[in-house]
Amino acid sequence: xxxxxxxxxxxxxxxxxxxxxxxxxxxxxxxxxxxxxxxxxxxxxxxxxxxxxxxxxxxxxxxxxxxxxxxxxxxxxxxxxxxxxxxxxxxxxxxxxxxxxxxxxxx
Amino acid sequence: xxxxxxxxxxxxxxxxxxxxxxxxxxxxxxxxxxxxxxxxxxxxxxxxxxxxxxxxxxxxxxxxxxxxxxxxxxxxxxxxxxxxxxxxxxxxxxxxxxxxxxxxxxxxxxxxxxxxxxxxxxxxxxxxxxxxxxxxxxxxxxxxxxxxxxxxxxxxxxxxxxx
Numbered sequence: 652x653x654x655x656x657x658x659x660x661x662x663x664x665x666x667x668x669x670x671x672x673x674x675x676x677x678x679x680x681x682x683x684x685x686x687x688x689x690x691x692x693x694x695x696x697x698x699x700x701x702x703x704x705x706x707x708x709x710x711x712x713x714x715x716x717x718x719x720x721x722x723x724x725x726x727x728x729x730x731x732x733x734x735x736x737x738x739x740x741x742x743x744x745x746x747x748x749x750x751x752x753x754x755x756x757x758x
Numbered sequence: 759x760x761x762x763x764x765x766x767x768x769x770x771x772x773x774x775x776x777x778x779x780x781x782x783x784x785x786x787x788x789x790x791x792x793x794x795x796x797x798x799x800x801x802x803x804x805x806x807x808x809x810x811x812x813x814x815x816x817x818x819x820x821x822x823x824x825x826x827x828x829x830x831x832x833x834x835x836x837x838x839x840x841x842x843x844x845x846x847x848x849x850x851x852x853x854x855x856x857x858x859x860x861x862x863x864x865x866x867x868x869x870x871x872x873x874x875x876x877x878x879x880x881x882x883x884x885x886x887x888x889x890x891x892x893x894x895x896x897x898x899x900x901x902x903x904x905x906x907x908x909x910x911x912x913x914x915x916x917x918x919x920x921x
Contacts, residue, residue: 739897
C-alpha cells in the first residue's frame with residue numbers, strides 16, 4: 652500500500668520543531684497568529700508561513716476574528732477522516748474479492 | 759493480490775483504489791453493467807444487494823436495496839453521469855427511501871471508475887469523492903455489515919421515536 656500525498660504533507664508539517672510547538676499550543680484552545688508570533692524568535696511572516704504549512708496539511712484551520720487570525724487544531728477531524736477512509740478501504744477490498752468471484756465463475 | 763494500490767486523502771476526502779483483474783475490460787465492464795452480476799458483489803456478504811432498476815446510460819438511474827440477515831432493508835440509488843463502454847463510468851451514489859427515491863438531506867458521493875487494458879488483464883481504478891466527513895461516515899457504514907446494522911438501527915430508533 653502506498654502512503655498518500657496527504658500523509659506526506661502531515662509528516663512534512665510535523666518534521667519541524669516550531670510547527671510541532673504551534674500545533675501543541677492550538678490543539679485545545681485557538682490562538683491568534685500574532686500571539687503565536689510573540690512566542691518565537693522569528694518574524695511574524697515566518698510564523699505565518701509555519702501556520703500555512705500546518706494548514707495545508709489539514710492539521711489546523713484559521714478563522715478571522717476582527718483583525719486577528721485565530722488558529723485552531725484540527726487533529727480530531729483528520730483522525731476521524733483517516734478512520735472512515737480505512738473502513739471504506741475494507742468495503743472496497745470485499746467488493747474486489749466479490750468481482751473476482753463473479754469473473755471466475757463465468758469465464 | 760489484485761488490489762494494487764489504495765490512496766486515502768484525509769484532507770481532500772478522496773478514496774482511490776486500483777485493482778487488476780484477470781479478464782479484458784469488456785468483461786470487467788459487465789460486472790457493472792449487468793444488474794445480476796452487480797448484485798453479487800456490491801453489498802457486504804450478509805447484506806446482498808438487489809437492483810430493481812439499473813439504467814446503465816448517462817442520465818440513467820439505478821435503485822437497489824440490501825437485505826440484512828433479519829430481513830431489514832437499506833436502500834440506495836445511483837445516477838449515472840457518464841457511461842463510456844468499456845473505459846469510463848461516472849455516477850452519483852446516494853441513499854434512498856423505501857420507494858427508491860433519493861434522500862435529499864444528504865448529497866450523494868461522486869464515483870469515477872476507469873478500466874484500462876493491461877495485456878489481457880484489466881486495471882480498474884475507483885475514485886470516490888466525498889463532500890463532508892458526515893457523508894463519508896454514512897457511505898462507509900452503508901458498505902459494511904456492522905455499519906449497516908447500526909445505520910438501520912438508527913433509522914428504526916428514529917421511526918420508533920416518532921410513533
